[in-house]
Amino acid sequence: xxxxxxxxxxxxxxxxxxxxxxxxxxxxxxxxxxxxxxxxxxxxxxxxxxxxxxxxxxxxxxxxxxxxxxxxxxxxxxxxxxxxxxxxxxxxxxxxxxxxxxxxxxxxxxxxxxxxxxxxxxxxxxxxxxxxxxx
Amino acid sequence: xxxxxxxxxxxxxxxxxxxxxxxxxxxxxxxxxxxxxxxxxxxxxxxxxxxxxxxxxxxxxxxxxxxxxxxxxxxxxxxxxxxxxxxxxxxxxxxxxxxxxxxxxxxxxxxxxxxxxxxxxxxxxxxxxxxxxxx
DNA sequence: GTGGATGCAAACTCTTTGCACCTTG
DNA sequence: CAAGGTGCAAAGAGTTTGCATCCAC
Numbered sequence: 001x002x003x004x005x006x007x008x009x010x011x012x013x014x015x016x017x018x019x020x021x022x023x024x025x026x027x028x029x030x031x032x033x034x035x036x037x038x039x040x041x042x043x044x045x046x047x048x049x050x051x052x053x054x055x056x057x058x059x060x061x062x063x064x065x066x067x068x069x070x071x072x073x074x075x076x077x078x079x080x081x082x083x084x085x086x087x088x089x090x091x092x093x094x095x096x097x098x099x100x101x102x103x104x105x106x107x108x109x110x111x112x113x114x115x116x117x118x119x120x121x122x123x124x125x126x127x128x129x130x131x132x133x134x135x
Numbered sequence: 136x137x138x139x140x141x142x143x144x145x146x147x148x149x150x151x152x153x154x155x156x157x158x159x160x161x162x163x164x165x166x167x168x169x170x171x172x173x174x175x176x177x178x179x180x181x182x183x184x185x186x187x188x189x190x191x192x193x194x195x196x197x198x199x200x201x202x203x204x205x206x207x208x209x210x211x212x213x214x215x216x217x218x219x220x221x222x223x224x225x226x227x228x229x230x231x232x233x234x235x236x237x238x239x240x241x242x243x244x245x246x247x248x249x250x251x252x253x254x255x256x257x258x259x260x261x262x263x264x265x266x267x268x269x270x
Numbered sequence: 271g272t273g274g275a276t277g278c279a280a281a282c283t284c285t286t287t288g289c290a291c292c293t294t295g
Numbered sequence: 296c297a298a299g300g301t302g303c304a305a306a307g308a309g310t311t312t313g314c315a316t317c318c319a320c
Contacts (some may be wrong), residue, residue, distance in 0.1 A: 001295090001298090001299085002299085002300095003293080003294050003295070003298090003299060003300065004294080004295095005293075005294075005299090005300060005301080006293095007300080007301070008300085024284085024285085025284095037301085037302075038301090038302090039301070039302050039303075040284095040285090041285085041286075041287085041301080041302070041303080041304095042300080042301055042302070044284095044285060044286070045286085045287095045300080045301085046300090048286095058198075060197035060198035061197055062195035062196055062197055062246050062248075063193075063195035063201065065284070065285095066198065077235065079236065079237075079240060079242075082243070088237065088240075090235045090236060090237065091235065092234065092235040093235070094229030094230070094231060094232055094235075094247070095229070096229060097229055097247070097249060099227060100212065100225045100226065100227040100228070100229075100247075100249065101214065101225060101249065101251075102214075102223065102225065102254065103254065104253075104254030104257055104258070105214060105223075105251060105252065105253055105254055105257065106251045106252050106257060107214075107249045107250065107251040108217070108250060108251045108252075109249075109250040109251070110247065110248065110249050110250065111197050111246075111247070111248045111250075112229070112232070112235075112245065112246070112247050112248075113197075113245065113246045114232060114233075114235065114236065114242045114244075114245050115242065115243060115244040115245065115246075116236075116240060116241045116242040116243045116244070117240065117241050117243075118239075118240055119237065119238065119239030119240055122239055122240065122241060123239070136273095136274085136320090137274080137275095138273095138274060138275065138318085138319050138320070139319075139320095140274090140275060140276080140318080140319070142275080142276070143275085159309085159310085160309095172276085172277075173276090173277090174276070174277050174278075175309095175310085176276080176277070176278080176279095176310090176311075176312085177275075177276055177277070179309095179310060179311070180275080180276085180311090180312095181275090183311095200309070200310095
């Protein structure tokens, strides 16, 4: 049976409060606020366990290390900001994906990743552009 | 300027003839038929150079190591077979992806990955199922 | 002949694991 | 107090790099 250690609680809290998928080292950083002795090995061990028991979901983006988010949300995909590299959930989905398939293939799942600028970085870029126009 | 070594030629040939994105170790294996002394370090060095000069494209799938394919094709996405794990190109694309975005975000690119069974594995699975019905 | 390319081994990064110690129930 | 959890350090996997040697031009 599982125990509620200070470390495990801190890891779960960090992910619940983040609102976006986090990398192991981001989780370590956040969770250390609550559990300062926390080690990266413990983060990995807990993540594996929490994914196995269905509490967390793994978020794999192309060319990126695994991130983690609380399970239980609806079907969604992800957006990565080209500037700050953070990942956000996006609701909704594209259709007609099976129309793309070669003959003889069957699909049972899909992943969609969008790239661009998040609202924060977009705002920041606009502010910089405005300042340059002014000068 | 670049030189045409036996090794570089073998790497390019392996990718041209594969017809699907290959992993570095698959490239090594194939290219060694032509250049038996080829080392993995040389494969990686050449891949980087060939991607930089636009001869190859990097293919990143979620949770997978980088694969490589000849550049120059049209816009396409990828399909990974859940059984043999090989990756194939799929033509075509989904629309209305920007409808998924949160307010304030902007998209400039996207990746779509489909998962399922490739024609080979599909055929094999059907054959096994038929054999079991018969027995 | 010379500069780019290669092969090997060592270095690096990210993740996992062994082990002694600690903590929860 | 026993079983599971933790921290550390070492081990692994995949990729990159330093360096002496090699070879394409």
